[in-house]
Amino acid sequence: MNKSIKIFAPATVANLSCGFDVLGCCLDTVGDEMIISLTSNPEVKITKIDGANLPLETHKNVAGVAVEALLKAYKKEIGVTIEIYKKIKAGSGIGSSAASSAGAVWAVNYLLDSPFSSQELIAFAMEGEKLASGNAHADNVAPALLGGFTLVRSYKPLDVIKLNTPKDLMITVIHPQIEVKTSDSRSVIKHNVSLQQAIQQWGNVGGLVAGLFTEDYELIGRSLEDVIIEPLRSILIPEFTAVKEAALSSGALGCGISGSGPSIFALSKGDKTATLVADAIRNVYSKTGLKFDIHISKINNDGIKIIEV
Template sequence: MKSIKIFAPATVANLSCGFDVLGCCLDNVGDEMVISITADPGVKITKIEGANLPMETHKNVAGVAVEAFLKAYGENIGVAIEIYKKIKAGSGIGSSAASSSGAVWAVNHLLGNPFTTHELVKFAMEGEKLASGNAHADNVAPALLGGFTLVRSYDPLDIIKLHSPEDLVMTVIHPQIEVKTSDSRSVIKHKVTLKKAIHQWGNLGGFVAGLFTEDYDLIGRSLDDVIIEPLRSILIPEFNNVKNAAIAKGALGSGISGSGPSIFALSKGMKVANDVATAIQDIYEKTGIDFDIHISKINSKGIKIIEETEYRK
């Protein structure tokens, strides 16, 4: 039996100007998973700690993602999955994506990498489809590839890994409230004005250019969402105050992480990121709402191996 223990990272998606197409990978926030190739055919979820999630394979995002992988692989092998959740479900920092991407990456590694990392994205997306009803890639792509990623196209799927400036640091506050992805998607309008679309296209292009040129001011100017954030922000207590406080403390920009309720602030340097954390913590301490704060550099590698073993009888 081959077994691997991995770190499956949290992610921040959308990044204001890139709804469903932009995402980045965090470095010190994530789940741990143990994936094993076993003698008994089929995919089994054998242990879950840290969250009340389904043990049934067809109801678990990791199980569904691995089943999609094995269908393409063409062999009915045995896979056992242990999940140690440290990313809270519904947090807006890619909890389901961590499980989906971590599981398929680990199985692929144990089988000698029959698929490229880019090819794994479509299998992990099946887990996202189960979780939210929409097979989006803006969380699973950065979890698998690391750093910042852009989904240029969904049909055909075309994922581009972007440059990650070393000085960028993410501060994320996660209010302990539930904002269902289905609810956050229900408030989105399906038609936008040409004026707003042009504004958003410019910001997306500016953000990508800012990453490659390491122009931090351009990155900050581009973190502006005129389409999604005005509608979703009403679901998140103190959103505007948190955003304004983060920018006042020097953050390049701030916005909703994924579908919320988490709020991200992107900064240049760890000192600014820590100052931002203190400022937004002060705001939420007055609300009576429990919260977590994460401060993380950008993880340019994605999923990481913690331990790998092979057992022989």
């Protein structure tokens, strides 16, 4: 049994336009680092957080809560210490809390010689998400844990499916460093939708899943359409329309809001196009006076990675 492990806990993009609350994918070049150790002292301790002002108290920290959910199911007395080197900015909309929750439970499971399945780890990590946002959603923790593209088919019971990842698929993400309150990004969403729009949306979900399996990049692009949430939420993101137009006219397959925003993602075929897309959206945002980060990444088909055992 290894006593300590250093891991890379990746950022993730949830929703992917049409797949509100069900689809997500995993990034490769953006993520936190975490050092997780087993101890004989039967408690969970956050011993260090670097790069972010987050609570060290276990029950207030998403990684702490997620690991406690795991240990409750494990039943044997064991202690865990967690160091978090935060590189994903909180509130960016690319799964900052999910990286911590998913990374922590993945590492503990590894150190315990994998008593739990991926589906079980997703459920534990969702407890962290519940702490972070009040809602135990899986659309970021699932791609962080499974890698690639994931579909949350059902929550009751939890049923998460790993989809196929076309090998040339690249993602470009812009994170405008503004704060969008979760309450605002929720309150713009309506509780009811027209059946007509719902049908369009599930047509696109079907198309996107089919496009991923058949590696039909054009179909993936055509399916990256959100007729329900994006028209409402995009008003909270400065220059969303200009960024989307710039991305599409630079060759992106599709472009939309990452999670609940404010980050915006674009999928492209090949790194050349992904870089052109990054240049084009940088050009839009550099005129705004707002601070922003831009990431280019291939889709990380592995999810969490071991840096050092």
